[in-house]
Amino acid sequence: MKKYDVFVIGSGMSGMTVANKCASKGLKVGITDELPYGGTCALRGCDPKKVIIGATEVRDFAQRLKGNGIDTVPEVNWEDIMAFKESFVDAMPPKIEKGYKNKDIDTYHTSAKFLSDNTLQVGDEVIEADKFVIATGAKPRVLDFEGGNLALSSTDFLNLKKLPKSLLFIGGGYIAFEFAHIAARAGADVTILHRGEFPLENFDRDIVQHLVDATRKLGIKLVLETEVSKIEKKEDHYVVTGKSNGKETTYKTASVFNSAGRPPAIFDLDLEKAGISFSKKGITVNEYLQSTSNPNIYAAGDSADSRGLPLTPVAVMEGHIVASNIIKGNKKKVNYPPMPSVVFTLPILASVGLTEAEAKSKQIEYQVNYNHAESWFNAKRLNVKEYAYKTIINKENQTILGAHLIGPNAEETINLFAMAIKTKMKINELRTMIFTYPTLSSDIPHML
Template sequence: MTISDTHFDAIIIGSGTSAYYAATGLLKANRRIAIIDELPFGGTCALRGCQPKKYLIANAEAVANAQHLIGKGIEAAPRTDWKALQALKNEFLEGRSEEDLKSWQEDGVTTFRHRATLTGPNEVTLDDARKLTANHLILATGSSPRPTDIPGSEHIHISDDFLSLAELPKHITFIGGGYISFEFAHAAIRAGAQVTLLHRSTRPLNGFDPDMVDVVLAASREAGIEILLEEEPVSVEKTGASYLVKTTTAHTIETDFIVSATGRLPNLSVLKGDTGNVAHGPKGIEVNDYLQSTTNSAVYAIGDCASHGLMLATVADDHGKIAARNILEGNTTPVDHRVVPSAVFTIPTLATVGLTEDQAKAQGLDFRIKHGSPTAWPSSKRIGETHAAFKVLIDNKTDLILGAHLVRHNAAEVINLFALAIAYKVPAKDIANFLWAYPTSTSDIKSMV
């Protein structure tokens, strides 16, 4: 290969959604780009996370919605056909990676299906010893499941394995009380499995409003999920076709499949050897407000591997756009993620945006709280919803929304309207007086403010 073959305006390592938006921005400016990924092109969200997960969640919601109406207009709930569900999900995934790869190549991107390591400030070495250089390196390497290091950990699986199960085990144990465990626990219980969930502290779903989490816990337990708080596994032992999980309180759980979902860590394998002069820590690659490495001006880090921002697909997408703009324009656009809605796809859905009650109090703000349960409202009664709640924080001086926290059907959709209200400073009185389409989940926000 000649120098012109191995030097680029930008090299992007990783091929997920953050990489997509970074590459798209640079391609519009006619920059010469290379994308490197050792895994199939497309990234975690499209291939191993958000999108395939929603196939399982949508099925679980359909089953749960019918279950909630048994005796109220529905005679019997449907049953999940796990193999058919997996076939539907796999139909979505079939050929996606190859299509992405072909699309990039047609757009003029040079692609490498290799493992890459930074071996200099502007240099990348592939696992076949080829060296590539670029004016800018964009690290979009994502994150990886936090490993579990206990005796018998070789029997423990990660979320990718659960997503691709050909057959549903009779009993599944989830380790960790974050959104991945809770979402998959709800998918599994509605599909007919028995489910146990272990969490090491008294408060799962950390970061969400505690009152809303309590509603999720009540709904989860009523659905049949066994939730054991202040419990951690200390060992796993195979016994015949099943496994014995022993916990910190000497509890023993017999199970058929174990999934560890105790969080994700930035994937920093690209920095192996630390020869690229890129500072990094437990939160990822250390970047400034422009997503530029604090120690190597040629490097930008975006998405889950960066120290700036939450590990959310929407944040990663925005990172990609911002990094491309800053490379082209010279650091003109800082990251601004003050308003980022998020959701946990349990049944009912948990959603949040803005400040929590504790955060607002810590800032000494003068605010009022609208807190209640909509289970007596027609929108809940007509679908048999018995677990639901809302909490909205409103500034007393400005009448602006400070934060919104919801647990109910369609909460993931409604939270986006609260996010818009916060971002564009729409007063609560204007939300209450707006002529929303009625009767809808959206129109209920009038009663929440």
């Protein structure tokens, strides 16, 4: 049996943060991951996705300026862009492991299961530790209908050697929309099937409608209120059956992808043997990110049922808090700043703070500024058709409660709104700021 001060399960951003910080303070640390070190964001999510999006951004910009200074719209070369993506991904696991070795962190490459409240089975080893940190992230939801196992994952999409002629995505969240936009701009025929009445349910509905319109204009078939009930493999294609209002419709496609959500990857850890309380949302934790039922356990990132959004910067922040509480005792409570969230489609959708529905449910006196901005100079010079904003203002103290944007540079502009919300900046202070012009940020005063 091996003994550690801290043992971390999962080597994504939160687990990596905990392991490195604890080791730097002289604690004996071990870490395991059944997948390559680096986690979803660096290897199977945001980073490779954003690299691939780069080529589609060039094509989109060229299409918008065709006839206005651009003669030829470039094609997306899938093989080249995947090779470029691999140059980022392949280097990451060995680099991370080397960093662990330099800090005398013991590394394991296998799954883990709890044996008791302070022991863990890691491959052939039994591990005992004073503190365990669960940072296993999330994984694709299991599709429990006939043929559900035939659907590929988001990881599979990011590793496609060749882009299929047609793709069907099950689910209407950000993964489906982002990958659908990539595939459509790379020349594929794309369908999204979503069981709800509205896609991207956690974002402001009015702003989402702009993205729905843009998605359909791109040629993507977006089918709502349709529950997938079956996937069948035929000779060279798949047939997907969807039910809507009791009526069945079939869809023929070369490939099917499961983008129906990502629950926490905690249900194979035998948590009950360690007396760890959990729900379908993750490990039940207190304000110190410590298990409410086993004080030797902490959780961070997507595996914790906390108030943090499933975002990489949030996972890193939670990792720092967990490490601090292990090193110094529970002295640091988790306190979430405004958490901006982005859907990296084209146009880009970005959001921070309260939606209008949330502000209404909290019975706050608020006002809403919602308008299209496609007639503004920035939209015209970029020739974009989808540019809109919704800002929600606290009437009482004239601060920003929420901001929701769709359009160019929204992923950057939203950070300024997040800063204004965090610092409780008055809208008059924002209105009287001098912004560089003509930038997208210079549009902010006109959104208030």
